[in-house]
Amino acid sequence: MVESPHPTAAKLMDTVSTMLDSDNPHDILVDEVLRISGVSRGSLYHHFGDFRGLIHATLLRRFSQNVEADTRAMWNIAEHADSKDSYWSKIRELSAATxxxxxxxxxxxxxxxxxxxxxxxxFAQALAREQERLTQGMADAVALAQGKGWVRSHLSPLAIAVFLQSYSLGRAVDDISETRVPNKEWAALIDSVLTIFES
Incomplete structure (x- = not known):
């Protein structure tokens, strides 16, 4: 997990994060962030270098929080499932929820x-470091399930972790379509694909 930021930096990122829930990053203005947060321009520059640095740090933190939540859920399933069937049932539920x-x-x-x-x-370098950390965490959760005999042992945990993230990201293609694949049909497809990983 990433370290907690300084309280002032966290206040700035929290403000930007709230704004990102309704605005495009390009539409967020520095003066508005400073007004809402009550933080000085000098503090922003001290913690982030510039406004772009604040936007990038906030985007990275939001990305990390989402992937870490999924990874923690995978760890929890691998640690607490009492059988292969229980494990895969919970993994399918998690997959459907994402x-x-x-x-x-x-x-x-x-x-x-x-x-x-x-x-x-x-930004690419920062995202690459964070993506590697998060993917490795997910791969470790897969490896734990492999050690229990619930995931095919000849498959790379890292490759599985990348795949699990990629089909979720790939759903973004359908999100912007005029006619979208019904969620039930998408979930059925993913369920079928997941059988490949079962031991």
Whole structure:
């Protein structure tokens, strides 16, 4: 888990995060963030270098919180399931919960991060470090289930972790379609694919 930021930095990121729930990052203005947060411009520059640094730090924190929540859930399932059937039942429930239409904004924001990384080298490096940390955490949860004989042992835990994240991100393609795949049909497809990993 990432370290807790300084209280002033956290206040700025919390303000931006609240604004991101309804605005595009490009529509958020520094003066508005400072007014709402009550933090000085000098403090913003001290903690983040510039306004772009604040936006990037906030986006990374939001991304990390979402993936970490899914990873913690995977760890919890692997640690507490009492059988292979119980494990896979819970994994399917978790998978279905990450694919619901209500999570479309989270998927869109993650796609935006990938796009932002393609045009900003410093952000790309920060995102790469965070993505590696989060993917490894998820891979470790998969490896724990493999050790219990519930996931095929010849498959790479890291590859599985990347795949699990990729199909969730891929749902963003459908989120912007005029005619969307019904959630029940999408969940049925993912359920079928998950059988590949069962030992």
């Amino acid at each position: 694919q619901v239409p209500e999570r479309a904004p989270i998927r869109a924001e993650r796609a935006r991060l990938v796009s932002l990384a393609s045009s900003d080298e410093l």
